[in-house]
Amino acid sequence: MFLVGALTNLLYPPACLLCRAPLPDDRGAAGILCEACRRRMPRIEAPVCSRCGVGLRGSFDAQLLCSMCRATPLAFDLARSPWWYDGSAQEAIRQFKYARRWRIGRLLALEMAAAARSALPLDDVDAVLPVPLHWLKRRLKGFHPPAYLTHVIASALNKPYLSSALRRVRWTATQTALGWHQRFRNVDRAFAARGASVAGRSVLLVDDVLTSGATADACARTLKAAGARRVFLLTAARTPIR
Ligand SMILES: [Zn+2]
Ligand SMILES: [Zn+2]
Structure with a gap:
């Protein structure tokens, strides 16, 4: 050997x-x-928002909440990401998503699992699932980066992978070209959850990047309407709050 x-x-x-x-x-x-x-690879360092995990800059109150979580909290209960979407973290995510560099994806997923272990109540997580892609988009691309991350994370955390609990039922324009408010409108009612697989359970939702939070918010809303108890969100990176 x-x-x-x-x-x-x-x-x-x-x-x-x-x-x-x-x-x-x-x-x-x-x-x-x-x-x-x-x-x-710029790590998100403490202090972070106790709810959405964004790094806090300047002044913050004793509850450690960012301006977004204070004014318009999104539907997930807690969110964490190891990195800011910048520098080599951004480069690594892009290489994984667009050039299908699996080993980079695996590295990202393992660091995400480590972040979940240190900052999320894993005892209360029953299953892990990705932010879904529309089935047709999935077929056209032949690749769904959040699903790959979710597989690695589920096995690292020893949690079941829920593959069909959440579906994207509406074809939506890509979020990148849209403004902040349009992003929320674009994903409104875009998802459907299977109540039988999420009712009464707490789930960890996985995506690559958290930008406005609109997609994760729509997913969490749908999961909760189907009876999910709590929805936690884990992304590789996030952009600063606007
Ligand atoms: Zn926050
Ligand atoms: Zn290098």
Whole structure:
């Protein structure tokens, strides 16, 4: 085995998955990114909003709530993300989503699972599920990044994966081109939940990036209307609150 490993290293010297810089031999099993890329993945540091997990800047009150959670709280109960959608975190997510770099996706998912372990009440999580894609879009793309993240996270957290509890029933325009309020209107009534699989249970919803929160809000609303007790949200990254 040692020889095979040595030969593989000779033929394919270990390189950073993002920037291709050579990696040191003693990097350990998890080291698939170089030091520089890791440093450019901006972690969301404390203090964070106690509800949605966004990093708080400037002044905040004793309840540690961001301006959005104070004024118009979204339908999920708690949300957390390890990174800001910026720097190498943004690059890693884009490489995973658009170039289908599975090993990067796996790295993201494992860090998301770690964030869930440290900041979410996992004892109260009965199952994990992805923000769904419309079946036709899924067929056209042949790939659903949040579903892949959810598989890795479910197995890392030892929770069941709920594959068909939530469906996207309406074809929606991509959110990226839309303004803040349009995003909420765009996903209104876009989802349907199967009551039998979520009633009375608490679920962890997984997506890649949290931007306005409109999609996650619509999913959480639908899940709760179908009887879900609590809905937690885990994303790889999020953008700052507008
Ligand atoms: Zn690198
Ligand atoms: Zn908040």
